Amino acid sequence: MNRYFIICFSRNCICFWRKGNELLRLYRHCSSSKSRLGIGQQVVSRLQRANAKYEHFLQRHFPCFYVLYSTFTKGFQLFFQDAKEVKMIKTRMLTNSVKVQDLTYRDMEKLRQFRRDMIKAIPLLLIAIPPFANYLVFALMYLFHRQLLIRHFWTPQQQTEFQGVNHSHRAQHHWAVLKGLESAGSHVKDSRLLDLCNKVQSGIHPNISDIQAIRDLFSGPPLGIKRMNADQMRQLCPMFFLTPRLPTPMIATRLNSHGIELLQLDRALSRHGLHQLDDSELRQACYVRGLDSGSLSIDQCLEWLSQWLQFSSRLKESEVSLLVHSMVLLSTNYPKPYQH
Numbered sequence: 477m478n479r480y481f482i483i484c485f486s487r488n489c490i491c492f493w494r495k496g497n498e499l500l501r502l503y504r505h506c507s508s509s510k511s512r513l514g515i516g517q518q519v520v521s522r523l524q525r526a527n528a529k530y531e532h533f534l535q536r537h538f539p540c541f542y543v544l545y546s547t548f549t550k551g552f553q554l555f556f557q558d559a560k561e562v563k564m565i566k567t568r569m570l571t572n573s574v575k576v577q578d579l580t581y582r583d584m585e586k587l588r589q590f591r592r593d594m595i596k597a598i599p600l601l602l603i604a605i606p607p608f609a610n611y612l613v614f615a616l617m618y619l620f621h622r623q624l625l626i627r628h629f630w631t632p633q634q635q636t637e638f639q640g641v642n643h644s645h646r647a648q649h650h651w652a653v654l655k656g657l658e659s660a661g662s663h664v665k666d667s668r669l670l671d672l673c674n675k676v677q678s679g680i681h682p683n684i685s686d687i688q689a690i691r692d693l694f695s696g697p698p699l700g701i702k703r704m705n706a707d708q709m710r711q712l713c714p715m716f717f718l719t720p721r722l723p724t725p726m727i728a729t730r731l732n733s734h735g736i737e738l739l740q741l742d743r744a745l746s747r748h749g750l751h752q753l754d755d756s757e758l759r760q761a762c763y764v765r766g767l768d769s770g771s772l773s774i775d776q777c778l779e780w781l782s783q784w785l786q787f788s789s790r791l792k793e794s795e796v797s798l799l800v801h802s803m804v805l806l807s808t809n810y811p812k813p814y815q816h
Contacts (some may be wrong), residue, residue, distance in 0.1 A: 484620045543631070551629035555593075558628070562590045577740045581748035584741055587759075593626040600624050636770050642717065643768045651677075653804045656708040669693060669728045672805070681809040684787045687802060690789065694798035701735060701797040702728040715766055716801045735796035738765065742788040750781060766803030767810065776811050 484765055520560035535542040554744050565583050568574060576584065603612065617624055622638045630638060654673055668690050674684055697703040709722035709727045716734045720727065745761065753761065755774050762769035762777045765784055784806060 531589060537610075547631050548629055554628045558586070558590055558593075561586060577743070579744065581741065581744040584744050588737060588741070593628070596624075596626050613776070623710050639763055640768065640770050643763070643770075645764070646714045646717070647768070647808075649711045650804050650808050652711040653708070653801065654808075656705075656711060657699075657801065660693075660704070660708070663698055664693060666690065676805055676808055678811055681811070682805055684783055686789060687798070687805060688790065693794050694801070695794045699733045699797055699801075700794075701800065704797065712800055714802060715791060731797060731800060735800045736793055739788060739791060739793060739796055739799055742785055745790055746785055750785070766807040770805070774812065780806070780810055 494699055545600050565579070565587060569576075569579070576587070579587070600616070603616070621630070621634070622641065627635060658673040658677075659669060661667075661673060668686075672682055672686050672690065677687070693699050694701075698705065706727070708725045709724065709731060712731060713720040714729060716731070718727075718730055718734070722730075741764075752756070758774060758781065759769040762772075762781055762784075765781070767777070769781055772780075784802075787802065787806075788799055
């Protein structure tokens, strides 16, 4: 009697034909996983073509909406790419027992910026939790693009514009910080600090030696990072875009933390070398340290950052208050002429 049957293994199916006492193998099926893989590739390919047609349709008929759509699409891609890189950095730190201060400059800056992005994004994510709240979120994102969205969802033009706006808010506190330094100088009775404040208030960009000469005044009262008065602390908060509406001990702790982090970044950048930075990294480094880099040329940014590293490389963590104050002292009048 002739009959056929199929034997299935984990991945393959083989068809047999039995003729009397003789068993013949006729053919071998393709594995189901390969078949599924081929179908999956076809589905992905069709979705990509449909998406390309949709984007072309938006670009042609709704150009303004297309800009918003493409910005958000690329924003999510950049955000998840950053999240993946941060995860890899954290894994290397745990596996190799590497401390934050021993990371490379780019890894350290990546962690710092991603943490700031997440802190900014959390309130919006919390608002989106209730049912139907996503409509409110979209409205808030449209109305308060700069305040609520992180940098991944800004266009290049918006990044330049928003950084300029943020710096203008930061610069509004420069005069108050200088007046606070002047008041502290009258208490310590040190003419060097008063002379430095008068130079900056007169529109003169100070020399690095002028600031280094008064470094000993910033490790204890009344100008130490945790020893200065509450008003001066609150005026310094906008330098790091921190809220001043917190109890004084918390403000002091946050200023100290951000100041030490900046000092560690400077040390990592000195090891990395300024010549290794591209133009966008160079501008971002200056902006983080208090300078309105968007209005300056690359050569001016390079000159200013070189001076900054020359100054900060000699500071100790106990003198971090001087580093924070120098975000005002070294940026207020740059690139105006030096004193001759």
